[in-house]
Amino acid sequence: MKKTLIISSLALALSAPAFANDHGDHMSIDQKYAKYDTNKDGFLSEAEFAKKMDDHDKSAEADVKFAEIDDNSDGKISKAEMQDWKNDKDDDDM
Ligand SMILES: [Ca+2]
Ligand SMILES: [Ca+2]
Numbered sequence: 001m002k003k004t005l006i007i008s009s010l011a012l013a014l015s016a017p018a019f020a021n022d023h024g025d026h027m028s029i030d031q032k033y034a035k036y037d038t039n040k041d042g043f044l045s046e047a048e049f050a051k052k053m054d055d056h057d058k059s060a061e062a063d064v065k066f067a068e069i070d071d072n073s074d075g076k077i078s079k080a081e082m083q084d085w086k087n088d089k090d091d092d093d094m
Contacts, residue, residue, distance in 0.1 A: 029079065044076060046063070
């Protein structure tokens with residue numbers, strides 16, 4: 001009984017970090033994109049992105065983040081750019 005408890009505690013401890021990451025990212029990129037791409041042109045404009053950052057209380061960083069994510073500097077964020085940026089970041093605060 002005691003041994004079982006230790007093993008399950010260990011399993012819980014090992015699975016906890018993975019679970020925490022999943023928990024912080026319960027929406028897929030597609031879902032997030034659909035939510036904030038309000039004019040449905042398939043890109044996030046700076047205004048659309050600013051709204052997204054505002055929802056996360058990060059409006060002060062919006063222009064910096066936008067420039068960071070907008071890899072080809074065409075003034076809009078494609079899904080691929082978003083995905084690349086997310087892949088580069090370990091902690092997902094989006
Ligand atoms: Ca758009
Ligand atoms: Ca771009």
